[in-house]
Amino acid sequence: MSHHLRNPRALDALLEAWVGAGWLRPIDRAVAAFLERHATGTPPLATLAAVLASHQGSGGHVCLDLAEVLAHPDLTLRMPPADPLRPGPVTVPTPREVLDGVTIAGWRDVLATHPALRTVAWDQPGDATADDGRPLILVEGERPQLYLRRFWRIEERVAMDLGARAGRKTPVDADAVRPVLDALFPEHGSVGASTDWQKVACALAIRSPFTVVTGGPGTGKTTTVVRLLAALLSLPEADATRPPRIALCAPTGKAAARLAESIGDKVQDIASIEGDAFAPAHWPDIAAMLPTDVHTIHRLIGMRPLAERPRHHRDNPLDLDIVVVDEASMVGLELMARLVEALPESARLVILGDKDQLASVEAGAVLGELCRHAENDGYPADLTDWLRHASGQSVDADDRADPVDARIAMLRHSHRFGHDSPIGRLARAVNTGETTAAMTELGAATATVADAETSWLEAPLTGAARDTALADQVLAGIRPWLATVRSENGFDPDDPADDRRLEAIFREHNGFQLLCALRRGPAGVEGLNARIEAWLAEEGLAEAAADGTSNHWYAGRPVIVTRNDPQLGLANGDMGITVPLRNDTGTPALRVVFPTAGGASSGRAWHWVSPARLGDAQTAYALTVHKSQGSEFDHVALVLPERPNPILTRELVYTGITRARARFTLVSPAGDARSPRPTEVLERAIATTTRRSGNLRRRAVRAAQGE
Secondary structure, X not given: OOHHHOOHHHHHHHHHHHHHOOOOOHHHHHHHHHHHHHOOOOOHHHHHXXXXXXXXXXXXXXXXXHHHXXXXXXXXXXXXXXXXXXXXXXXXXXXXXXXXXXXXXHHHHHHHOOOOEEEEOOOOOOOOOXXXXXXEEEEOOOOOEEEEHHHHHHHHHHHHHHHHHHOOOOOOOHHHHHHHHHHHOOOOOOEOEOOOHHHHHHHHHHHOOEXXXXXXXXXXXXXXXXXXXXXXXXXXXXXXXXXXXXXXXXXXXXXXXXXXXXXXXXXXXXXXXXXXXXXXXXXXXXXXXXXXXXXXXXXHHOOOOOOOOXXXXXXXXXXXXXXXXXXXXHOOHHHHHHHHHHOOOOOEEEEEEOOOOOOOOOOOOHHHHHOOOOOOOEEOXXXXXXXXXXXXXXXXXXXXXXXXXXXXXEEOOOOOOOOOOHHHHHHHHHHOOOHHHHHHHOOOOOOOOOOOXXXXXXXXXXXXXXXXXXXXXXXXXXXXXXXXXXXOOOEOOOOHHHHHHHHHHHHHHOOEEEEEOEOOOOOEHHHHHHHHHHHHHHOOOOOOOOOOOOOOOOOOOEEEEOOOEOOOOEOOOOEEEEEEEOOOOOOOOEEEEEEOOOHHHHOOOEEEEOHHHOOOEEEOOEEEHHHHOOOOEEEEEEEOOOOOOOOOOHHHHHHHHOOEEEEEEEEEXXXXXXXXXXXXXXXXXXXXXXXXXXXXXXXXXXXXXXX
């Protein structure tokens, strides 16, 4: 065992070195200081475990899996970081060196006697929810897991709420549901054809106060939820005197805006349904009742800066009957806890998202955990029978399905990426780990650029040269809208003609996006944004900063907001474009224009903000894949790092691919003879799946079963 784990002072020095190297956050180091003050004599191995449990929260985990850490210390703990704040060689000891010789049994024994720790045994009723206030929780079992009490309690709140909702069902007559769904889904009216999972999902959500609808891009999640809402408004049980109060929300402003945009056409589809024998109300009347405004989750529940609680919480719940959450893969555990605490117990909750996308950058993988068995299309026998009568669709019975499985519908048919779509085939190959098939779709790493739907491009990512195939693609995607912004004689927020011009600019902007796995380095967002600005400056389309940075303002600069700002009405992930104002003073002035989530339907299509008030915004010619979630672009170019990297996972590559509507290019750096083969970098990425530690699903099932 390392001397750091035998001597408290040596451990203190190690933790300080890790903080200094950027491997640990100061808040993680503070956990050790807390234990030193309140649990004198804590063994160093126990202190280290508590510090690492805190550290794992920054990597999306809600607990520390002791077995996983001992099996793969450096990889599991991301030390050194895959995207370091301080690049260059670091000489501090790695976790592998520090933990050498530690065993699961030894670590568990040290923790079990710690006065600040409570041990939980899952097989003892009540243990999983009891709380005596101790700051550490050790979950016993084959794979012991250490929680900070805060994350344990947050996970419990979400699991108890979702489990309670999953354990209930709404008494609805299947015979009354059938004609409604047949009117909304006329193409699949009878048993025998291939299963219409959209129709099944609607039936499932009508019967349950909690439903998860998952599926890849283009599988019809938005269509499904709009038809579900129309069905709920159309059922004979619906109260005509007080229609249900409905809210649509998403985790980011960008995702909210995209949902608002896509809902409009779907609502018109409802209005165009022809009358039939059913028709308790005219379908245009139903369509007029459907919501079109979309909120961010933060705005919906009233998150406030520095406030301990949002405006809406358990003691002041939202006055809503139905809440729909889109892009749920981006929702972390804490935000989900805030949301469910703000919902009345009687409210119906519908969650939408692609379970295979990247999970939230915050701790927890709510959608991924809930949908662990989503591919299994069986339901309990009684539910199967009800679904068959209510939807006319044949679904399998599976007595192994638990109460959470019984609330999940997976949409399987992509209307955007069919079997003949190269992007669709590539996404499926990556998602199923079929490396050879993925290479085939990308053209086996050919160094040529074609107009094909999918292609692979090798390009130098250092130097200022712009006479490269990558520069050609980037500039071809950016030049049209940027030139339009800079050639216009300013914009007036009150001129309707400028609204139309802005719509065209944003439409062109969404035609191309460069995505990166990393934030730093030549293949990262920071390096590529600076390089692109230098290319544009040569063409007179951008003003290069004197210090070479990428944070100065000029007409045309695209930005992404990096922190929620309720005072400005902006959310993390909102994307805007800097435009010149039209004025008579002769003094140039700039404003950043953001599309509003509700678009024109909200009465205000654009949000105008002074650059001086945007402290938390970054240039966005290149984005990380994480920041691109909730968006779609006609053409996406995804830049791989030069070497395999823990950040580069199957989920990240899949998410990058599925941001593209019509064309996808994979870009790999042109390295030297010592660099790994580009195919090796991609192969390693496809073979690396994201694993997040936690017990949300397990606890939700227990809650649904009343344990």
